[in-house]
Amino acid sequence: MDPDFSELDAALDDRDLDGYLIDADSTDSDQYYLSGFDAPDPFLTLYDGEVHLLFSRSLEYGRAKKEARADTVERHVDFGYQRKVEEYGPREGVSRVIAAFLDAYDVESVAVPPRFPLSTADRLRDRGVTVESDAESVITEIRATKTDEEIEHIETAQRANEAAMAAAEELLRESRTAAKGQLLYDGERVTSERIKEEIEVTLLRHGCALDETIVACGSDAADPHDRGSGPLRAGEPIIVDIFPQDKASKYHADMTRTFVVGEPDETVSEWYELTARAHAAALDAIEPGATGAEVHDAVCDVYEAAGQPTLRSDESTETGFIHSTGHGVGLDVHELPRVAPNGGVLEPGHVVTVEPGLYDPEVGGVRIEDFVVVTEDGYENLTEYPKELVV
Numbered sequence: 001m002d003p004d005f006s007e008l009d010a011a012l013d014d015r016d017l018d019g020y021l022i023d024a025d026s027t028d029s030d031q032y033y034l035s036g037f038d039a040p041d042p043f044l045t046l047y048d049g050e051v052h053l054l055f056s057r058s059l060e061y062g063r064a065k066k067e068a069r070a071d072t073v074e075r076h077v078d079f080g081y082q083r084k085v086e087e088y089g090p091r092e093g094v095s096r097v098i099a100a101f102l103d104a105y106d107v108e109s110v111a112v113p114p115r116f117p118l119s120t121a122d123r124l125r126d127r128g129v130t131v132e133s134d135a136e137s138v139i140t141e142i143r144a145t146k147t148d149e150e151i152e153h154i155e156t157a158q159r160a161n162e163a164a165m166a167a168a169e170e171l172l173r174e175s176r177t178a179a180k181g182q183l184l185y186d187g188e189r190v191t192s193e194r195i196k197e198e199i200e201v202t203l204l205r206h207g208c209a210l211d212e213t214i215v216a217c218g219s220d221a222a223d224p225h226d227r228g229s230g231p232l233r234a235g236e237p238i239i240v241d242i243f244p245q246d247k248a249s250k251y252h253a254d255m256t257r258t259f260v261v262g263e264p265d266e267t268v269s270e271w272y273e274l275t276a277r278a279h280a281a282a283l284d285a286i287e288p289g290a291t292g293a294e295v296h297d298a299v300c301d302v303y304e305a306a307g308q309p310t311l312r313s314d315e316s317t318e319t320g321f322i323h324s325t326g327h328g329v330g331l332d333v334h335e336l337p338r339v340a341p342n343g344g345v346l347e348p349g350h351v352v353t354v355e356p357g358l359y360d361p362e363v364g365g366v367r368i369e370d371f372v373v374v375t376e377d378g379y380e381n382l383t384e385y386p387k388e389l390v391v
Contacts, residue, residue, distance in 0.1 A: 002069075003033065003142065008047060011138045012111060019048035019102070020134070021110040023120045029331035030113055030139040032250060036069025044098065045070075046105065054101050056094075074101065095123030102129060113137060144328055144336040145349035151373055153249035154329060154351060155382055158371075160206030161242050161253040162385045167202040168195050168215070168240050172232075172261050173391045181233040183261060192217065192228040195240070203244045214241035214256075221258075221365035224323050224357065234262040237272075237364040239357075243333045252333040254353050255383055256369035259391045271358045271366040272389045278302040278356040279368045282325055282339075286372060286379045292343015292352070296325040299356045308358060312341065319360040326353035329371050350374040351382070 008020060022045045026032040035045040035053055037060075044054040050071040055061055057075070064073045075081075079100040085093035098120070102110070109130035112121060114137060121131045146154070175183040175190050183190035192215040199213050216228030218236040232238055241256040258275075260268060278299045285298040300312040300321065309320030324340030329351050337344055339352050346352070350373070357367030370383035 003147070005047065005142070007142050008138055009049065011134075011136070015111060015132065017109045017111050017130070017132065018107040019046050019105070019110045020139070021046050021102075021112050021116070021131075023112075023117050028113075029143065029250075029335070030137070032331060033143050034139055037064050037067060038250070039064070044101070046102065046107065046110075048105050048107055052101075052105060054098070079104070091123070095127055098124060099127035099129060111138075113139070140336060143330055145347060146330060146351050146373065147349070150251065150330065151349075151351065151382075153246060153251035154253060156249065157208060157244055157246040157251055158253035158255070158382055158384075160203055160208040160246070161244050161255050162383075163206055164199040164202040164208075164242055164244070165240060165255060165257060165385055167198045168242075169257070169259060169391055171195060171198050172238070172259055175261060177234040177262060181235055181262075183232050183234055190232050191230055192220075192232060193230075195232070199240075199242055203242075207248060208244035208246050210242065210244045213243070214239060216365070218364050219361045222319075222359045222361040222363070224359060224365065224367070232261075235260065235264065237264065237268050237366055239365050239367050241367070241369065245333070250331055252329050252331070253382075254329050254333055254369065254371055255385060256355055256357075256367045257385065257387065258366045258368065258389060260389055261391055264389060267363050268366065269389070271363070272368075274302065274306050274308070275356050275358060275366050275368050276387065278321075279354055279370070282354045282356065283370075283372065283379065283381070286346065286352075286354075286374060288346060288348055288374055288376065290346050292326075292337055292339040292346060293341055294343075295339050295346075295354070296341055296343060299325045303356070303358070320358060321356060322359055323357070326355055326369075326371070328352055346374045348374050348376050 022031045024031040025042045026038045039060045046052040052072045053070045076097045079097045084096045111134040175185045195215045216226045217232045217238045220226045220228045221239040238259045243254040281298040285295045300310045303321045309317040326339030328335040353371040355369030359365040372379040372381045
């Protein structure tokens, strides 16, 4: 992957700043994107038209020189760390090291992310460096438009996602219904935890990881972000939402399906059909130049025409369609752009979810989620998994 940082160059020029500085570990997606390096401990990345890395210790130095997408890789010791610490103490010594690092590249002013460490900023200002917050999060904005390589990474994660969803659906399909609708598999109760285990093991076998997933049944499914727990029951909607990260590329996928083992009641069937129509309407609205707000409105139109409440029609509602239509997917599972009331213009290369749903504790919940990449003339659905309510 070779990112285009021309927008970052323009932003720095507009603000008359010499560089962009990040102090974070690589779980910060902007750090990983700018540095091209995966490390568990914080390090500094300076962008001044080139990418420069600074590590506090030698631990990651050798690997960074081989793996990082950087023009230079240096350590604190390269800027007189030991002497500065002995003369000024640990904190002041480190601040002088960082200032010397910036001075080596003639950088006297930097933009930093909104969550840049305050202590680092204060120490740099004490050394005469101008530090300004990048409230617009320009690198996050840049990351919203995916390269072909990034889209391939996301598709790889999605194929693993689909294998995991298939494993979950198969376990549900092979379950039998016992007394009071309880599901049994190999003589044991089928629980949310058992399905999650099947999902997570399958993802690991496909090179992906996931700390948590959603397998929510009945009233649990009425809360869109309830992870779900306990026994699953026949006849009730089971929302399965999987959002894995590929361990090699760090890119995510995201998909939701709703299943019912046995016969769903009339309301659930109606909700599923209505949600499928809302989903199709959202897809029809996606094209370059359309806004995320317009796509979200297309979903609300379908639901409201059927008499279902939405946050657009009633901002205080606790039932019905109670979240936005979607979000960007990439190094973060939730990133720009937004497919929501405030969603901006969609552009080719944007990868967004489409996930309408309906919720009520008296019924449960129904959600259908695919994700697509916006193309020059419309969109391509990157999700291949079928949509069937009854298993």
